[in-house]
Amino acid sequence: MKLLFIVMDGLGDRPIPDLGGKTPLEYANTPNLDKIASLGMNGLLHVIAPGVTPGSDTAHLALFGVDPYEYYTGRGPFEAAGVGLEVKEGDIAFRANFATISDNGVITDRRAGRIKTGTEELSKLLEGIEIDGIKFLLKAGTEHRAALVLRGEGLTDKVYGNDPKVEGKEPPIFKPLDESSEAQKTARVLTTYVMKVRDILSKAEINDKRVQEGLFAANFLLIRGAGKVPKVPNFEEEYCLESACVAGGGLYKGIARMLGMDIIEDERLTGGTDTNLEAKFEVTLENLKNYDFVFAHVKGTDNFSHDGDYMAKAHFIEKVDKELYRFLPVNFDQELVIMITGDHSSPCSFKDHSADPVPIVIYSSDCRRDEVDKFGESYAVKGSLGHVVGKHIMGIALNEMRLVHKFGS
Amino acid sequence: MKLLFIVMDGLGDRPIPDLGGKTPLEYANTPNLDKIASLGMNGLLHVIAPGVTPGSDTAHLALFGVDPYEYYTGRGPFEAAGVGLEVKEGDIAFRANFATISDNGVITDRRAGRIKTGTEELSKLLEGIEIDGIKFLLKAGTEHRAALVLRGEGLTDKVYGNDPKVEGKEPPIFKPLDESSEAQKTARVLTTYVMKVRDILSKAEINDKRVQEGLFAANFLLIRGAGKVPKVPNFEEEYCLESACVAGGGLYKGIARMLGMDIIEDERLTGGTDTNLEAKFEVTLENLKNYDFVFAHVKGTDNFSHDGDYMAKAHFIEKVDKELYRFLPVNFDQELVIMITGDHSSPCSFKDHSADPVPIVIYSSDCRRDEVDKFGESYAVKGSLGHVVGKHIMGIALNEMRLVHKFGS
Numbered sequence: 001m002k003l004l005f006i007v008m009d010g011l012g013d014r015p016i017p018d019l020g021g022k023t024p025l026e027y028a029n030t031p032n033l034d035k036i037a038s039l040g041m042n043g044l045l046h047v048i049a050p051g052v053t054p055g056s057d058t059a060h061l062a063l064f065g066v067d068p069y070e071y072y073t074g075r076g077p078f079e080a081a082g083v084g085l086e087v088k089e090g091d092i093a094f095r096a097n098f099a100t101i102s103d104n105g106v107i108t109d110r111r112a113g114r115i116k117t118g119t120e121e122l123s124k125l126l127e128g129i130e131i132d133g134i135k136f137l138l139k140a141g142t143e144h145r146a147a148l149v150l151r152g153e154g155l156t157d158k159v160y161g162n163d164p165k166v167e168g169k170e171p172p173i174f175k176p177l178d179e180s181s182e183a184q185k186t187a188r189v190l191t192t193y194v195m196k197v198r199d200i201l202s203k204a205e206i207n208d209k210r211v212q213e214g215l216f217a218a219n220f221l222l223i224r225g226a227g228k229v230p231k232v233p234n235f236e237e238e239y240c241l242e243s244a245c246v247a248g249g250g251l252y253k254g255i256a257r258m259l260g261m262d263i264i265e266d267e268r269l270t271g272g273t274d275t276n277l278e279a280k281f282e283v284t285l286e287n288l289k290n291y292d293f294v295f296a297h298v299k300g301t302d303n304f305s306h307d308g309d310y311m312a313k314a315h316f317i318e319k320v321d322k323e324l325y326r327f328l329p330v331n332f333d334q335e336l337v338i339m340i341t342g343d344h345s346s347p348c349s350f351k352d353h354s355a356d357p358v359p360i361v362i363y364s365s366d367c368r369r370d371e372v373d374k375f376g377e378s379y380a381v382k383g384s385l386g387h388v389v390g391k392h393i394m395g396i397a398l399n400e401m402r403l404v405h406k407f408g409s
Numbered sequence: 410m411k412l413l414f415i416v417m418d419g420l421g422d423r424p425i426p427d428l429g430g431k432t433p434l435e436y437a438n439t440p441n442l443d444k445i446a447s448l449g450m451n452g453l454l455h456v457i458a459p460g461v462t463p464g465s466d467t468a469h470l471a472l473f474g475v476d477p478y479e480y481y482t483g484r485g486p487f488e489a490a491g492v493g494l495e496v497k498e499g500d501i502a503f504r505a506n507f508a509t510i511s512d513n514g515v516i517t518d519r520r521a522g523r524i525k526t527g528t529e530e531l532s533k534l535l536e537g538i539e540i541d542g543i544k545f546l547l548k549a550g551t552e553h554r555a556a557l558v559l560r561g562e563g564l565t566d567k568v569y570g571n572d573p574k575v576e577g578k579e580p581p582i583f584k585p586l587d588e589s590s591e592a593q594k595t596a597r598v599l600t601t602y603v604m605k606v607r608d609i610l611s612k613a614e615i616n617d618k619r620v621q622e623g624l625f626a627a628n629f630l631l632i633r634g635a636g637k638v639p640k641v642p643n644f645e646e647e648y649c650l651e652s653a654c655v656a657g658g659g660l661y662k663g664i665a666r667m668l669g670m671d672i673i674e675d676e677r678l679t680g681g682t683d684t685n686l687e688a689k690f691e692v693t694l695e696n697l698k699n700y701d702f703v704f705a706h707v708k709g710t711d712n713f714s715h716d717g718d719y720m721a722k723a724h725f726i727e728k729v730d731k732e733l734y735r736f737l738p739v740n741f742d743q744e745l746v747i748m749i750t751g752d753h754s755s756p757c758s759f760k761d762h763s764a765d766p767v768p769i770v771i772y773s774s775d776c777r778r779d780e781v782d783k784f785g786e787s788y789a790v791k792g793s794l795g796h797v798v799g800k801h802i803m804g805i806a807l808n809e810m811r812l813v814h815k816f817g818s
Contacts, residue, residue: 014775014776014777015775015777015778044793044795048816049801049804050797050798050801050804050805051801051802051803051804051805051806051807051808052804052816053808053813053814053815053816054815054816054817055815055816055817055818056817056818057817057818058816058817059817068816068817072817075817075818347775349775350811350813352813352815353813353815354808354811354813355804355805355807355808355813356777356808377777378777378778378779378793381779381791381792381793381795382791386795386796387795387796
């Protein structure tokens, strides 16, 4: 038996007067989601706890059964894993920006003019840097983004970064956040590192070319979001499931990678609103052949929520729905358990995450169906799952897979 | 955006055959509560946890998001804060009664004939008493009631009081509850204190007059309910809300004061069944202008429950309902979030608190309304809040206020 777990980012919403008091999900025409709802068990999911507004990072940990209060140390480690850096327990990970610094040491652009290409080559120039026995591993992400990992003895994440947050200022020095020798050392090696970085990048050909073209040179690194890489539980071992992640966004791939899932790389999978949904679910279907568990993440719902564009959110949900026919019992020739939900609500009226619960449906061929026959926030109130919290859903899904781990005898 | 939190003490009840199988709340004619229910999200509240019967003190801590298992040390500290004593962390606080002791040392009336006036003057005679470096702060409450605070080094709340519980007996000596030197010291200074108290009060003019009038002299103090004043979280800081309490009963004011809320004093606000409800909700309305959060407490519902008088309870609920028109969206000209519930159930058939959940409604202008259109125990079953616990409701209400504190990023 297989488990398909589809997460639509920021799926949950609130009643919108222009949509006749319906949420975007309720307003959208979603015959496939409704079919799954009518065959499955429905409920409302509090991803972390009732009244708690999740971040995307803490939410996904909770969805996979990992307690964010215990394991979340900051976004750096997950972003680093997401760009493909092999992070190890104890590494100190940061988010980084390629930025532009002037000759007199002032940050003139925090994103190097939102540089589109060339950061991978620039990262290569910075390979192999080692200071006081500490290895510096940098990897470029999309546009100006990058992740930095420090590996070695005597480090800590109790250090504040060098991002002035505004342009026209000098970058602040790395500040130790406590009195420990680890914090002193981490701040010191980072200071030396960015001096070296500036020196190397300012001599890079790519930057000469950018300056000639009137573009901002990517001649500096702004570093923030320190987090010590935690030892998270291994998802595959925990649940005895060969697991794969089909996602575009770096954060989601990063969390999945840290939990031990295989990351399915396909350039058609982007984390945006223009992602190729047909490809995403085709890849998902393909991988259900070889894996017991496939996590498919769709980001667009959240992007439209942050814009407050409820009509576009509804239409995007319809596009997702259209691709789900593949997994309906009539079309899928194996026993499949399906779990569909969001990682949090993002009401278009908030333009941000909220603590409202998200509808969830869990389907298996002999589950305890309820009277709910549409997928939506208000319909889910009558579902047989009731109100559930994130940490319990993997257990409920495993039960549908008949992968029962009896507690006691 | 403002938050109005109305607590009707002991609101929840059980079906009563004489009321056609309805609860007093369901039986009562409550158009305003029903309107709020129909516009809001309904559910059933387990104030502490399912199956746990709350006291009034622990219940209110839980309603304000303070874990009573961590912070509740006994009723004394909250009663002391309620009568207006400035309690400090580490103080040992007690509830006290003015009582009558005969010349041969027997308690003849545990409440000094339910003395109505004069206890404030008597308390003044006891000001400034200090024994072995311990300060004794006494403050009179309503009728025979008072609160006592011991302040100084080497004290503990592990001491049993001097209340014989019945009349016609000598007061027992203060008993240390463990072998510690603190318990010995606390019992010793209390013993010395009540001897002094008896000496001073027996010479008081007020008591001479009372005896001449054939009344019981208030010439002794019975002391019970020891509790060490805990360091509770500051509600205003925790939630970033300027907060006010509109209540009559000392306990509720005491809890609110300890949590850092402003106490609105108005002599029309009593904690009884004859309280001026019009004044209470007029004062509440006034204070919603200057505060982000107003807690309005109504005690009468619980009083009638303890008498088992379900018809009076229903009528009292109707009187409360009549005053709530002020807060309906059509009459209130600001964005208002309304949360209405009880601190526990007090079924008239129990004549005491019970663990039955209490109906709760949370309203905001764009909340996820449900199909519930009446406020009541059995109606709330179908609500979109489902079953909630006390520690989560402030988070849910803050979410309605869009005061979102994201956990993670």
